[in-house]
Amino acid sequence: xxxxxxxxxxxxxxxxxxxxxxxxxxxxxxxxxxxxxxxxxxxxxxxxxxxxxxxxxxxxxxxxxxxxxxxxxxxxxxxxxxxxxxxxxxxxxxxxxxxxxxxxxxxxxxxxx
Amino acid sequence: xxxxxxxxxxxxxxxxxxxxxxxxxxxxxxxxxxxxxxxxxxxxxxxxxxxxxxxxxxxxxxxxxxxxxxxxxxxxxxxxxxxxxxxxxxxxxxxxxxxxxxxxxxxxxxxxxxxxx
Numbered sequence: 001x002x003x004x005x006x007x008x009x010x011x012x013x014x015x016x017x018x019x020x021x022x023x024x025x026x027x028x029x030x031x032x033x034x035x036x037x038x039x040x041x042x043x044x045x046x047x048x049x050x051x052x053x054x055x056x057x058x059x060x061x062x063x064x065x066x067x068x069x070x071x072x073x074x075x076x077x078x079x080x081x082x083x084x085x086x087x088x089x090x091x092x093x094x095x096x097x098x099x100x101x102x103x104x105x106x107x108x109x110x111x112x113x
Numbered sequence: 114x115x116x117x118x119x120x121x122x123x124x125x126x127x128x129x130x131x132x133x134x135x136x137x138x139x140x141x142x143x144x145x146x147x148x149x150x151x152x153x154x155x156x157x158x159x160x161x162x163x164x165x166x167x168x169x170x171x172x173x174x175x176x177x178x179x180x181x182x183x184x185x186x187x188x189x190x191x192x193x194x195x196x197x198x199x200x201x202x203x204x205x206x207x208x209x210x211x212x213x214x215x216x217x218x219x220x221x222x223x224x225x226x227x228x229x230x
Contacts (some may be wrong), residue, residue, distance in 0.1 A: 101147070105156045
């Protein structure tokens with residue numbers, strides 16, 4: 001089975017600063033990778049996903065992530081954050097059948113004015 | 114992508130009662146539906162996977178007699194928490210998936226907050 005490690009439980013950052021949320025995965029098979037955002041008391045919203053092809057994936061709200069197979073990483077980045085980006089972010093990995101999705105513990109991004 | 118709804122969004126019940134949570138795929142025929150549980154400030158944990166017309170597959174440590182899952186159709190799955198106890202209080206999220214489609218991803222519902230008194 002696959003697993004995900006999000007290296008930072010909390011990331012505080014000032015508005016308009018760049019941010020990187022780190023994610024490493026472990027799997028013995030090929031995987032799909034995802035980043036989701038969760039606002040309080042809401043479900044998950046997909047930010048972006050890597051299925052195949054270009055390793056640099058662009059998502060919604062100005063986020064992007066880069067798949068690095070040799071480092072088994074899928075870090076999420078945004079060049080300039082807004083107050084509204086304050087939320088919980090989850091990295092997830094699934095097998096190619098999408099039948100076994102595993103989530104990281106989450107990273108709480110707090111954007112301060 | 115698919116639009117997924119859950120009902121109710123919030124429920125408060127007394128200990129010992131049963132609660133049913135519905136997950137509907139509004140515009141997408143879901144061959145597979147997943148149920149997750151999320152405790153406060155924690156990640157999502159997969160509880161079970163259900164395929165339409167067959168019995169659900171439960172993750173290790175999840176009591177199938179306590180968490181009854183019915184995937185009655187391609188657009189509806191229900192999770193019934195039987196004889197609920199305060200430790201069952203959690204945020205329950207469903208997701209839908211269909212194999213063989215363009216969408217290689219699960220689509221998530223908005224979640225149901227269960228509070229057992």
